[in-house]
Amino acid sequence: MILSVHGLSRSFGGLTVVDDVSLQVGAGTALGVVGPNGAGKTTLLNLLDGVLAADAGRIELDGRDVTRASAAQRCRAGVGRTHQTPRPFSGMTVFENVLVGAVHGAGLSAGAAHRSAVGCLERTGLLHRANELAGDLRLLDRKRLELSRALACAPRLLLLDEIAGGLTDAELPELIAIVREVRDGGTAVIWIEHIVHALLEVADRMLCLAQGAVLAEGEPAAVLDDPAVREVYLGSSVEGLGGVTAVPAAGEGLPAAEPGERP
Amino acid sequence: MTDVPTTPAPTTAPRVSRTTAASRVAAVVALPVVLLLAALPYLAAPNVTRLLVDLFTLVLLATMWNLLAGYGGMISVGQQGFIGLGAYAVLVADLFGVNPYLGLVLAMVAAAVLALPTALLVFRLHGGYFAIGTWVVAEVYRLVTVEFRAVGAGSGASVTGLSAVPPVLRGAITYWCALAAVVVAIGGVYLLMRSRLGLALTAIRDEPTAAATLGVRVRSAKRIVFVVAAAGCGLAGALIAVDSLRVQPDSVYSVQWSAFMIFMVVIGGLGTIEGPVLGAVVFFAIQQLLAPYGAWYLVVLGAVAIAAALLARRGLWGLVTLHRDVRLLPTGHRLRQDR
Numbered sequence: 161m162i163l164s165v166h167g168l169s170r171s172f173g174g175l176t177v178v179d180d181v182s183l184q185v186g187a188g189t190a191l192g193v194v195g196p197n198g199a200g201k202t203t204l205l206n207l208l209d210g211v212l213a214a215d216a217g218r219i220e221l222d223g224r225d226v227t228r229a230s231a232a233q234r235c236r237a238g239v240g241r242t243h244q245t246p247r248p249f250s251g252m253t254v255f256e257n258v259l260v261g262a263v264h265g266a267g268l269s270a271g272a273a274h275r276s277a278v279g280c281l282e283r284t285g286l287l288h289r290a291n292e293l294a295g296d297l298r299l300l301d302r303k304r305l306e307l308s309r310a311l312a313c314a315p316r317l318l319l320l321d322e323i324a325g326g327l328t329d330a331e332l333p334e335l336i337a338i339v340r341e342v343r344d345g346g347t348a349v350i351w352i353e354h355i356v357h358a359l360l361e362v363a364d365r366m367l368c369l370a371q372g373a374v375l376a377e378g379e380p381a382a383v384l385d386d387p388a389v390r391e392v393y394l395g396s397s398v399e400g401l402g403g404v405t406a407v408p409a410a411g412e413g414l415p416a417a418e419p420g421e422r423p
Numbered sequence: 424m425t426d427v428p429t430t431p432a433p434t435t436a437p438r439v440s441r442t443t444a445a446s447r448v449a450a451v452v453a454l455p456v457v458l459l460l461a462a463l464p465y466l467a468a469p470n471v472t473r474l475l476v477d478l479f480t481l482v483l484l485a486t487m488w489n490l491l492a493g494y495g496g497m498i499s500v501g502q503q504g505f506i507g508l509g510a511y512a513v514l515v516a517d518l519f520g521v522n523p524y525l526g527l528v529l530a531m532v533a534a535a536v537l538a539l540p541t542a543l544l545v546f547r548l549h550g551g552y553f554a555i556g557t558w559v560v561a562e563v564y565r566l567v568t569v570e571f572r573a574v575g576a577g578s579g580a581s582v583t584g585l586s587a588v589p590p591v592l593r594g595a596i597t598y599w600c601a602l603a604a605v606v607v608a609i610g611g612v613y614l615l616m617r618s619r620l621g622l623a624l625t626a627i628r629d630e631p632t633a634a635a636t637l638g639v640r641v642r643s644a645k646r647i648v649f650v651v652a653a654a655g656c657g658l659a660g661a662l663i664a665v666d667s668l669r670v671q672p673d674s675v676y677s678v679q680w681s682a683f684m685i686f687m688v689v690i691g692g693l694g695t696i697e698g699p700v701l702g703a704v705v706f707f708a709i710q711q712l713l714a715p716y717g718a719w720y721l722v723v724l725g726a727v728a729i730a731a732a733l734l735a736r737r738g739l740w741g742l743v744t745l746h747r748d749v750r751l752l753p754t755g756h757r758l759r760q761d762r
Contacts, residue, residue, distance in 0.1 A: 265637045
């Protein structure tokens with residue numbers, strides 16, 4: 161297992177945002193995470209990449225305990241992460257943004273880092289904007305930049321936080337292809353997403369989070385069919401409804417339902 | 424995930440360029456200019472080099488404050504603590520019979536060493552609290568210093584070790600020291616900002632959390648910058664001491680130094696290497712031209728600061744370069760496609 165999490169918890173004041181979460185992700189597999197707004201999905205990622213410290217629980221990366229490691233240490237150990245709200249280095253060019261990950265995250269020397277950064281930008285289709293200031297990018301390109309930077313860290317574990325939000329139907333397949341490629345290269349992927357049909361294209365397993373706790377976990381189709389999961393989705397806000405329309409009605413063709421069909 | 428037509432595969436991989444047309448010209452011009460400045464004591468009257476020592480000290484201070492705030496994102500109003508410390512290092516060296524010019528090096532070391540525990544303390548604070556915290560620490564340095572009778576307590580003392588040196592020679596040596604300090608400071612910051620650390624610092628300035636997520640050791644990078652800036656300010660304080668031959672606590676530990684540094688960097692252009700140099704020259708010119716008019720000098724400083732804030736938000740250097748890619752000392756990376 162690349163990532164093993166046992167009994168992870170975190171509270172803010174009296175509010176428990178992540179409550180006793182355990183999960184495992186192996187090399188070359190993807191875990192999709194769904195759940196209504198406020199379920200603690202982003203906080204979970206913040207705990208995994210070290211931006212937040214856990215109150216309780218244990219995080220193991222490649223069998224090593226990283227529960228107390230800083231965000232920088234975890235990145236160097238192989239955790240790449242994209243933010244739901246992009247956080248570009250506005251005063252640096254797109255290329256330099258990615259270079260930070262290649263130099264400091266992946267620990268490459270100048271020449272290799274330059275090549276790697278160019279490669280990552282090529283992969284996400286952002287190379288033609290390489291010399292523009294990241295602060296001048298539109299939202300969509302900022303999302304591409306988030307992904308490029310995370311890839312530049314050469315992650316063993318890639319954490320994606322609503323990377324598909326705001327993408328058009330035409331743009332989705334390309335993102336899905338990139339994530340698949342990363343996963344098939346042996347990287348473990350955790351992907352939080354409201355656009356469930358995109359998630360179904362990639363996820364090998366699915367986890368539903370509600371009020372900070374694991375509501376259901378298992379085969380993607382089974383999790384989405386779970387009455388409890390459908391209940392929290394129907395009871396959620398408008399943004400969550402995007403997921404509802406995407407959840408296929410019971411028994412209707414589920415893209416990832418056929419076993420062994422993994423591309 | 425793209426909305427642009429896929430471009431045909433490039434024939435060669437893009438090349439990373441780290442120079443600009445302006446920087447290649449600057450590199451050629453820099454050496455003769457430095458050599459000319461170095462020869463100045465033989466060419467110009469002592470009062471000219473004396474003035475330039477003041478200017479070089481200001482350039483050094485502005486460069487250091489820019490390193491802190493413009494690149495490290497640390498708005499300090501306590502750098503006078505290290506200026507004072509540097510000045511007193513010369514005085515202490517003098518007391519022990521050490522050559523005051525050697526005291527310049529000791530001042531840098533003393534400031535750098537004291538910066539480490541100071542960093543431990545002030546790094547616990549952020550934003551405005553950090554700014555005030557550094558000021559408080561600088562005040563503590565002053566209050567501790569004036570407790571010592573040997574260095575003249577509250578009234579300060581004179582540097583006596585240079586009285587045997589003829590004034591003209593003394594002026595020339597001080598000038599060369601100041602020139603060397605400026606060349607090393609600007610060159611050092613340039614090389615620092617082109618290094619891995621420079622890349623990390625620029626990232627930290629823009630988005631500290633994202634920098635950490637991308638593997639940047641934020642705290643250690645900031646600590647290095649804080650120590651380097653302290654050493655630079657210590658050196659500036661030592662230069663002030665060997666130049667004026669007198670050290671007064673209320674003057675060297677004055678918070679006015681911080682105001683001057685902020686003024687120079689903000690007027691010139693925060694986060695550029697060229698800007699603070701330009702800002703220092705402008706500040707020095709205002710200081711010299713308006714010196715006879717007393718308080719008017721402060722009024723004009725204020726007016727210039729307001730004008731810059733309204734009209735030149737990226738400083739005078741930003742106004743000069745505007746949208747052109749004129750960087751004499753480029754620290755960034757540009758991709759070029761060879762055809």
